[in-house]
Amino acid sequence: MPASIAIVGVGPRGVSVIDRIGALVSEQFRAEQQLNLHLIDDSQLGAGRIWNTSQTRTLCMNTLAGAVTLFTEPNSTVTAPVRPGPTMFEWIQLTLGNEIEEQPTRREKTALFKKHPQEPLPDFEEEMRATVLHSNPSRALYGEYINWCYRVALAELPENVVVTEHRAKAVGVTASSDDAFDIIELSDGTICRADSTIIASGWTIPALNPQEQEFAAAEAVWVRPNSPAEQDFSVLPAGEDVLVRGLGMSFYDLMALVTIDRGGRFVEDPTTRAGMRYEASGQEPHLLVSSGRGYPFLPKSDYGSLPPKPVNHRLMATIEKLKDAERIDFGIEVRPAIIKDAYEAYYCKLAKLQPEAITASIEEILDIIKKATPESIAEDMADVVPNPENRFNIERWRQPLAGVEGSIEEVTEHIAQYLEQDIEDAAAGHDSAFKAGMWSVSSARTPASILGSMGRYTWESRQTDYKNFDGLGQMVGSGPPLFRCRQLLAVIDAGIVQFIGQRPKVRVDGDEFVAMSPSTQQEIRAKYLADAFLHYPDIRHVAEPIYASLSQRVRPFCEIDEEGRKIETASPEVHPVTRAVINPDGSQDPRVHVIGIPTFAQMADTTISPLPGTDALMLQETDKAAVHAVQVAFGS
DSSP: OOOEEEOOOOOOOOHHHHHHHHHHHHHOOOOOEEEEEEESSSSSSTTTTTTTTTTTTTBSSOGGGGGOSSSSOOTTOOOOOOOOOOHHHHHHHTTTOOOOOOOOOOOHHHHHHSSOOOOOOOHHHHHHHHHOOOOBBBHHHHHHHHHHHHHHHTTTSSEEEEEEEOOOOOEEEEOOOTSSSSSEETTOOOOEEEEEEEEESSSSSOOHHHHHHHHHHHSSEEEOOGGGGGGGGSOOOOEEEEEEEOOSHHHHHHHHHTTTGGTOEEEEEEESSTTTOOOOOOSEEEEEESSSSSSOOOOOOSSSOOOOOOOOOHHHHHHHHHHTOBBBBBIIIIHHHHHHHHHHHHHHHHHHHHHGGGGOOHHHHHHHHOOOOTTHHHHHGGTTSGGGGGGGHHHHSSTTTTTOOOOOHHHHHHHHHHHHHHHHHHHHHGGGGHHHHHHHHHTHHHHHHHHGGTTTHHHHHHHIHHHHHHHHHHHHHHHOOOHHHHHHHHHHHHHHHHEEEEEEEEETTTEEEEOTTTOOSSSSEEEEEEEOOOOOOOSSOOOOOOOHHTTTTTTTTEEEOOSOOOEEEEEOOTTTTOOOOEEETTTTEEEEEEEGGGGGTTTTOOTTTOOOSSOOHHHHHHHHHHHHHHHHHHOO
């Protein structure tokens, strides 16, 4: 019987797995060795749910057109052969009939596109022609890029690979009676036989927690956490008060969907503090928003190009020093380097932009930073930076509403004034000392995450110092493009968005939700609650049938606390080399692999798309899973 592999989830990761399988089989297996490849997804094959090409163009990527690819590059540490291909921006240029810029792999990328040309996309042509290297394309357009990558991956498979597309949901995986292969049950009744299975499911929504069960049973209307493209905001009526939890990217999406997609217009207006005004359609709800920090994610800088390459030399030296350490205290051993790198980035930039703001030389500034501790560094700089407004203070952004109390109107205006400054800093691009410091913090997230993967950070430091750092890095580095923050300020001034404050408590009272924040200290009642965030998957509390069916074949990845006790995390444990799941008895499962976002507690950077010119972790991951799956399927 031919060997068989099932890929469950055919979004970006699934597409990459297909590419890696094709590259490996083409090189290492004979033409007479047939491989049946089952591709299983009830969403769009290629784009998947998040990047579905039929979604509204209002939703944009949080990644730049020139900063995403799905192809391996010459510096990729992969086992299957490297197969260069165009980045999203290059694909756009080639689709429009343009040439791509000179580079070592230009010929290979262009040849691949000519071999598998993209059909014209008239519905996207206007957007494509307006796209530059540092644009934030629509998610639908990114979906078209992934769909093209999918078609290329299929076309490049050798003839001995036979593909079957299943447009259905995988609802169960069970071992055969002799444990020789797996039986995958699909939602349409189809049964697939697989010698090896790779689950690349992306964001999977966990089961409702106790509070959410109460919300779901309430007479009031609750929009549960999910991808914004899959949340039904049509249930939020025009003019009604809506409580919103979350001030990250999902909130900005919600804001856009209930304004732009309901007929509202943003009009450039230099007389306003946002630089634009919002002309309402009358169909908007009134959003009363809160979150843990109570403050919106900061806008990304508009550099007029791709972001600058981070320096972070202290962090890099620390990582080199700790590369062989088994246990690392993030707060003691890593955090000081990140903080000092950020302060150096800020003050070196300030010295160039406003030399009069500093009464010491750069050498003296660097010496102060070198001798300071993370706790003393802000105060130590006060002697040489007389004006408090010119000083850098990272801690202030960890809890931006600390000490802020007042009415909803007062808290909203406080946030709006700071948001105005955030917009000014982001618009300054390279000429903002504040953004230079925060870019240093943000760019430290990936290397710090890699250093601490596989449970290397002590449990205590991960739950305190690392958690605080990662949250701050998200807030200052994973925010929306600048134009979205300007839109937010415009709808604040239009009275459509107000802020309740930080650390909200929400409960059900009859047919209403009741929210209270220590920032405003008043009960806010509404018949509608929208959660603008995504839960991470949780293998301990699954809602997806396929993960429920694997309950006897997976175990949670565990951290170890200082007393040697195992602490379960939300991720399934996987083998770091093969990405096969680890069975409850500690053995490696013979056939099932899990990759991507569900493994976030064990592996690093599971939500980040491959960045061109880097040894992308996602492509390393898909390569490892593909190589092992092929070896298992062929019995090699």
